[in-house]
Amino acid sequence: MIARELLGKIIVTNIDGITTSGRIVETETYNGITDKASHAYGGRRTNRTEPMYARAATAYVYFCYGMHHLFNVVTNEKDIPHAVLVRAVEPLEGIEDMLVRTGKKKLDFTLTKGPGNVAKALGINKLHTGLNLLSDTIFIGEDDYNIEETKIASSPRIGVAYAAEDALLLYRFFIKGNLFVSAKPR
DNA sequence: CGACCGATCGTCT
DNA sequence: GACGATCGGTCGA
Numbered sequence: 001m002i003a004r005e006l007l008g009k010i011i012v013t014n015i016d017g018i019t020t021s022g023r024i025v026e027t028e029t030y031n032g033i034t035d036k037a038s039h040a041y042g043g044r045r046t047n048r049t050e051p052m053y054a055r056a057a058t059a060y061v062y063f064c065y066g067m068h069h070l071f072n073v074v075t076n077e078k079d080i081p082h083a084v085l086v087r088a089v090e091p092l093e094g095i096e097d098m099l100v101r102t103g104k105k106k107l108d109f110t111l112t113k114g115p116g117n118v119a120k121a122l123g124i125n126k127l128h129t130g131l132n133l134l135s136d137t138i139f140i141g142e143d144d145y146n147i148e149e150t151k152i153a154s155s156p157r158i159g160v161a162y163a164a165e166d167a168l169l170l171y172r173f174f175i176k177g178n179l180f181v182s183a184k185p186r
Numbered sequence: 187c188g189a190c191c192g193a194t195c196g197t198c199t
Numbered sequence: 200g201a202c203g204a205t206c207g208g209t210c211g212a
Contacts, residue, residue: 028204037204048197065205066194072204085204116205126196159204 002075003027003084003173006140008147011089013138015123018097022089022112022122023145026174026181028157030072030083037163040081051130052081059138061119061129068116069125073133073140087115087158087172089122090180098122109179151176158182 004027012021030038039049039062051060052074060072060083076082089112091098098121104111112121119125124138133139154170161167174181 030204039204044198046198062204063196065203066196068205070204087204110207114205157204162203 001029001173002073002082003029003171004152006073006084006086007152007173007175008142008145010092010141010143011086011122011138012093012141013122013124014136015128015138018094018123020094020098020122021092021141022118023092024086024088025090025178026086026088026172028085028087028173029171030085031169031171032076032080032082035163035169036166037157037160038081038083040083045081049081052083053079054130057133057140059124059128059131059133061124061126063126064116069119070115071119071122071124071128085115086118088113088174088178088180088182089118090178091121111180113180114182147175 006024006027009024010021033040033043035041040052048062051058054074055078056075058074060074061069064070072083072085074083091112095107101123102120112118153174153176155172156168157172
């Protein structure tokens, strides 16, 4: 499952001349047209969801609750709308710039905990939807960091109670004990 | 602590 | 015209 493989990888953004990066510590899978929690459920295809139908390594960013941008990585072949939501990262480069972007005063676990905060801290917004993640604006990298299998945990996804039985699926993955991992499922 | 609530607007019906 | 893949602050126990 791609959501698991993304754990421990690094997301880097070069936006407005500023470089910021963070290590991915929490993700959620949105599993295509049969997943009631996915925007692409039932094959729904609109201007907003179109980037989900692009090939892997495309960004799907969308605006939620009137105030948050959520960043996803598209993970499958063209016309198969699978995506992984990045829910939390651990800040690496550009922490000062992330503080400015989020209006926070000092580094703590709230800086990049939760998908809205991740996008805000990294400077990602809906202009970046559809962007190729092999470009130098936003890309996924890795270093020699290696997660032990036993440190990876899974749970139901957050905030998708409306998805009926699909809300129970263990599609959320996170690094056990990491301070930047967001809330328990509600 | 946990529960509740307000902010705020693009997207789809 | 309703609602959401959220966050953070406040209130009461």
